[in-house]
Amino acid sequence: MSSSNSSATGNTSKLPPVPLLDVNRGNWEIRDEVREAISKVVDSGRFLHGPDVEKLEQRIAEICQTKHAISCASGSDALLLALMALELEPDDEIIVPSFTFFATASCVWRLGCKIVFADIDPKTYNVTEATIAAVTTPKTRAIIPVHLFGQCAQIDRICRFAAERNIVVIEDAAQAIGAAYHGRAAGCWGDVGCLSFYPTKNLGSMGDGGMMTTNDTKMAERLKLYANHGMQPRYYHQVVGINSRLDTIQAAVLNVKMDHLASYTQKRRDNATKYFEMFSGAGLAEELGMPYRDPAAYHVWNQFSLRVQGGRRDALRQHLQSQQIGCEIYYPVPLHRQQCFASLGYAEGSLPETERATREILHIPIYPEMTAMEQERVVAGVTSFYREGYYRKAA
Numbered sequence: 001m002s003s004s005n006s007s008a009t010g011n012t013s014k015l016p017p018v019p020l021l022d023v024n025r026g027n028w029e030i031r032d033e034v035r036e037a038i039s040k041v042v043d044s045g046r047f048l049h050g051p052d053v054e055k056l057e058q059r060i061a062e063i064c065q066t067k068h069a070i071s072c073a074s075g076s077d078a079l080l081l082a083l084m085a086l087e088l089e090p091d092d093e094i095i096v097p098s099f100t101f102f103a104t105a106s107c108v109w110r111l112g113c114k115i116v117f118a119d120i121d122p123k124t125y126n127v128t129e130a131t132i133a134a135v136t137t138p139k140t141r142a143i144i145p146v147h148l149f150g151q152c153a154q155i156d157r158i159c160r161f162a163a164e165r166n167i168v169v170i171e172d173a174a175q176a177i178g179a180a181y182h183g184r185a186a187g188c189w190g191d192v193g194c195l196s197f198y199p200t201k202n203l204g205s206m207g208d209g210g211m212m213t214t215n216d217t218k219m220a221e222r223l224k225l226y227a228n229h230g231m232q233p234r235y236y237h238q239v240v241g242i243n244s245r246l247d248t249i250q251a252a253v254l255n256v257k258m259d260h261l262a263s264y265t266q267k268r269r270d271n272a273t274k275y276f277e278m279f280s281g282a283g284l285a286e287e288l289g290m291p292y293r294d295p296a297a298y299h300v301w302n303q304f305s306l307r308v309q310g311g312r313r314d315a316l317r318q319h320l321q322s323q324q325i326g327c328e329i330y331y332p333v334p335l336h337r338q339q340c341f342a343s344l345g346y347a348e349g350s351l352p353e354t355e356r357a358t359r360e361i362l363h364i365p366i367y368p369e370m371t372a373m374e375q376e377r378v379v380a381g382v383t384s385f386y387r388e389g390y391y392r393k394a395a
């Protein structure tokens with residue numbers, strides 16, 4: 001960023017940048033398999049449905065420990081379809097976190113229902129039974145807990161709370177494929193689980209894709225119906241659905257990647273463990289807010305977050321950027337403070353933990369193909385910020 005920073009960091013600019021994520025590295029290793037899989041689809045002339053899509057649905061159902069998995073065009077559509085299948089009334093309230101990606105809340109808005117934001121637990125960044133209970137009313141129809149950054153929310157408690165009140169639970173597991181809580185997979189706890197295959201997710205396609213998981217056979221039928229224009233049989237429309245399909249080419253790519261998902265996840269977990277060791281080795285574990293690891297959760301580390309206190313987050317970000325170390329803020333503006341939701345009337349300060357997280361959080365690279373040397377550079381970059389007083393200069 002600033003010239004004083006780049007001169008202060010000496011010759012680090014000669015080193016290649018450390019990307020926050022490099023999808024090409026993973027794809028390079030499997031490119032022959034992927035090309036062959038795509039070629040087969042091209043030759044088949046069948047670009048929607050078919051055995052590749054069915055195979056992927058079965059495999060996703062298996063790892064999510066559900067009876068059914070229904071493919072759709074994106075994670076955003078999965079959330080929208082799950083809500084559509086509930087046949088909501090305009091008065092209905094849906095509880096969602098504000099500290100999440102936009103799609104968790106926009107689906108509620110699209111259906112004309114009321115978005116109710118819940119605050120988060122400052123340790124996990126996830127909504128909890130308590131933050132949900134605080135905003136539950138007799139009009140609450142559904143809750144969409146998000147398993148943020150790859151770690152499950154306390155989904156056992158949330159589901160128990162919801163079941164006692166006849167509230168539907170839709171898990172937003174877009175960042176949490178392969179994660180688990182008390183040994184049970186993300187996506188199998190709620191009435192519906194929603195997955196995304198956006199390229200930056202732990203299982204990323206080469207385009208868009210999504211999946212809905214459920215143990216409820218009737219729900220599975222409704223999800224399929226809504227994803228196919230509400231059409232059953234052909235040209236007879238029972239309800240007004242949408243067109244949301246997973247391209248066969250994407251399914252073919254994802255089937256290749258599914259063979260490697262366990263190893264991708266393990267590498268993310270290993271990288272996380274190394275960060276914990278390296279930051280404690282550097283004596284920074286206290287000062288730097290390391291991510292909290294819920295002992296009941298099997299974390300799949302879609303993101304590795306630091307909590308940077310004392311108003312230094314943006315300075316640390318600039319410091320890392322000046323050394324060409326990739327970092328990012330997920331998410332800089334909470335949803336309840338987005339312009340498009342201004343009419344909901346959430347003032348600043350209404351969700352204090354959410355707002356604090358948006359001011360303090362910073363994400364550093366954790367993707368599976370990151371090298372040991374790159375990881376050392378990330379840690380050295382963060383350490384130099386604290387130890388060499390860059391934040392004082394930046395302030």
Ligand SMILES: *Cc1c(COP(=O)(O)O)cnc(C)c1O
Binds near residue numbers: 075103146175195208
């Ligand atoms: C990525 C993401 C989505 C949306 O998925 P798309 O496939 O990009 O539509 C929804 N919720 C969360 C938490 C996400 O991270």
